[in-house]
Amino acid sequence: MKYKEIASQIRYTLCDVSSKTKTPHLGSCLSCVDILVSLYWEIMNIDPKAPDNPERDFFLLGKGHAASALYTALAYRGYFSIDSLYEHGQTNSQFEEHPGIHSPAGVETVSGSLGHALSLAAGMALSTRLQRKTNRFFTLLGDGELNEGTIWEAAMFAGGKRLNNLVAIVDFNKLQGTGESCEIMHLEPLEDKWRAFGWHTIRIDGHDINALISALSDIGKYDKPICIIADTVKGKGISFMENDNNWHYRIPKAEEVEDAKQELSV
C-alpha cells in the first residue's frame, strides 16, 4: 500500500474502533495520522519483530488522548493484530484510553497527562548522548499541550544543550478541548517561539507526507533540536468531522462510520 492508502485505512479503523468501543478523541487522532505514517513507515529505525531493540529510535506521544492513533498505526505497522485494537478501553486491556505501563511493546511511555513527553525525551536524548549511543527521539505534541509550562522548560533545556537527536512535532490543528487554541492562549507566532528557545524550526503542511518525510529526515543535521510545526486539520479526512470540535469527545454512530468509509475509499 502507498502511504496515503495506509493513512486512509488507519483513519477508517480509528472511526470503527471509536464507534464500537465507545472511546472518544477521534478528532485529535485523525489530525496526526499522516505524521505517524511518515515516522513509522519511513523515518524511524524500528522493527516490529524486535520492538525492544536497544538501538531503536523512540516515539513519545505527548498528546496521550490520541492513544488510539498510535495503537492503530502500530497495528498496521505489524506490532500486533488489527483485531486487538477492538479491546481498546475494555477491562484488563493492554490498550487503555491513555497509554499505561501495560501497553504493548512499541508504546514507549505512559501518557495522558499533558506536558510530560518532551521532558522525558529530553532526558532520554541527553542520556543517549552521554553514553555515545545512536538512538533518536521523536515526540508528538498537541497545540493545546503547548499550554503546559513544562513544554517550555524542556524546550529551553533541549535548546540549551543542543540535543540534535531530538525532534518535536507540533500537531497544530488549531482546536483544543473546548475552543480555538490561538484564542485560549497566545500561541502565535509559534515558529518564532521555538526558534527563540534554540530549536531549528520549520512549518509545513502536516498532511503532506512527502513534506513530513523531508522535514523529519533532517534529524541530526543541525547542531540543535528540530521543531516541526505541522499545520493540520482536526478530524482530517472525514468531511463532517473536519474542524468540528464536537469530535473531540463525540462517538460516531454506525452509519457515520459507513459514511467515513465511503469518503476514505477503503
Next chain:
Amino acid sequence: MRNAFAKVLTELARDDDKVLLYYADIGNRLFNPLKEFAADRAINAGIAEANMASMAAGSAMMGHKPFIYTITPFTTARNFEQIKIDIAYQNQPVVIVGTGSGLSYANLGPTHHSFEDIALMRSLPNMNIVCPADALELEILMPQIIELNQPCYFRIGKKNEPEVHPTRPDLKFGKAHIMQQGKQIAILATGTIMPLAQELQSALIEAGHSPELVSFHTVKPLDESYLQTSQDRFKHVITLEEHNERGGFGSAVLEYFNDQNSQVAVHRFGIPDRFIDQVHSPEDARTKAGLTLAAISERLKERGVL
C-alpha cells in the same frame, strides 16, 4: 548533611558511570569534586524542577541511575505530578533528594519549609522513603538506595546536624535501628529530629522510665516486623518527626497499629497543622511548632504518659 551527600555521590559516581546528577541550580561549589571527573554527569537542569523530574525518568529509561537534587519543596511538591507519573507509575529508579527538609530553612519562611513531603511521597505506590538522622546515617544508607534500583525519596537536612550515633551503626534499608533497648515506652524518630528524641529519652530516664529509642530512617516500606513485636513490649509509642503530624511517619505508625487492632497508645509529635512563619532560626521555628522537650513533656503529661 548536604556535604556528606555530595561526598558520597562523588564516590558512587566514581565507581559507577551510570550515576547521574540533575540539580536545579543550587549547590554552588558543592558538586565541584564530582565535576572534576564527570562534568557531563553533573547537570544543571535550571530552575525547572518539573522538567527535571521527567528528564531524570527519561535518563533512567535509558540506563542511567539519576539523582534529582534541590530544596525539598521544589523537588517534591512543585513537581509532584511528574514524580507520580514518570517516576512512580513507570517505576523508574530515580532518587529524589530533598535537601534542607522540614524546618531546616526556617528563616526563609513557608516557601522553603517542607512538612507535607513525606505525606505526598507516602501516597505514591512504588515509592520508597528514607530520612537519615545525620551525615553518618546518610553515608551508610545512600549506597543501599542505589542498590535498591527503585524510585526513592531521600529526605536530608542542610548542614551541621549533630551526630547521633557514638559508633558506626549497622543500618539496613527498611529496618528500624534500635539505638537503646527499653520497655513500656518506645520513642520512634525519623530524620533530623533525632537529637530531640535523645533529649526526650534522657528526660524519661531521669523520670525513672526505660524508654526504647529507635531510628526509623526508612519510612516506606515501614518496618512492620519491628512494629509487630513492639505491640507486646510497649504500652506507649511516641513518634517524632519534623513534618506535619498529619500524614507523615507518625500517621504511618498509627495506621499500622490501628489496622492490627493494637492496644498500643500512639503519641505523635511533629509540626501542627498550621504554617510556621516569622521565625529567625530552626530552633525558633521548632519552638513555635511545639517541637521542644518542654512542650512535648507537657503534652505527654496531659496524656498520662508521664
